[in-house]
Amino acid sequence: MGSVLFVSPGATIPGALSLLNHATSAVATTPEAIARMDAADVLVVDGRDDLVWARAVTTTLRAARADVAIMLLVPPNGVSLLGREWGFTDFVTDTSEPAEFDARIRMLMRSATDRQVLAFGPIRVDEAAYLATLSGDPLDLTYTEFELLRYLMANPGKVLTREVLLSQVWGYDYFGGTRTVDVHIRRLRAKLGQFDWYIGTVRNVGYRFTSARKGSE
Numbered sequence: 674m675g676s677v678l679f680v681s682p683g684a685t686i687p688g689a690l691s692l693l694n695h696a697t698s699a700v701a702t703t704p705e706a707i708a709r710m711d712a713a714d715v716l717v718v719d720g721r722d723d724l725v726w727a728r729a730v731t732t733t734l735r736a737a738r739a740d741v742a743i744m745l746l747v748p749p750n751g752v753s754l755l756g757r758e759w760g761f762t763d764f765v766t767d768t769s770e771p772a773e774f775d776a777r778i779r780m781l782m783r784s785a786t787d788r789q790v791l792a793f794g795p796i797r798v799d800e801a802a803y804l805a806t807l808s809g810d811p812l813d814l815t816y817t818e819f820e821l822l823r824y825l826m827a828n829p830g831k832v833l834t835r836e837v838l839l840s841q842v843w844g845y846d847y848f849g850g851t852r853t854v855d856v857h858i859r860r861l862r863a864k865l866g867q868f869d870w871y872i873g874t875v876r877n878v879g880y881r882f883t884s885a886r887k888g889s890e
Contacts, residue, residue, distance in 0.1 A: 832878055
């Protein structure tokens with residue numbers, strides 16, 4: 674059993690969905706969906722009566738969280754109008770049987786479980802897809818920058834020396850100096866822009882990934 678959040682202007686859960694053995698709740702607005710999306714395994718967006726509204730909702734939810742599983746509920750005559758740029762993961766028609774709803778929801782939940790995603794605030798790293806995003810937009814990272822960000826996020830709050838970062842990111846057979854860590858941290862911070870403070874400096878020691886804004890220590 675999973676947690677399903679139904680997003681609909683009327684906030685009324687359709688019969689086929691209510692019959693399933695999932696914990697299903699409903700919200701009527703996009704801000705409500707964003708506020709509760711982290712607690713849901715799958716979001717179902719209602720596009721039965723207004724596809725324009727549904728498209729706006731799915732694209733906004735996708736921008737808010739790149740890895741969220743979104744299923745779009747549409748009428749059969751609306752299928753031909755759908756495009757992947759809408760931001761949904763899968764769709765189902767409102768004429769589908771409860772078993773079809775259940776199968777698609779379980780498939781989305783299974784896919785989400787198989788993927789390891791590190792997330793702090795607007796920064797997300799999808800290890801399976803080898804993708805890092807910032808506020809939903811892909812970050813243009815080199816292989817080493819991606820691995821550096823991934824390792825930092827996998828060890829939140831832990832002070833990591835330059836030597837540890839060299840061995841874990843560059844490998845034990847790397848013979849360059851620790852200065853290269855500082856160079857890559859500087860480049861990574863530049864790409865994080867206003868969120869560069871997530872990578873904190875521990876003076877004379879190394880770096881750590883932090884969820885609270887701090888200065889050098």
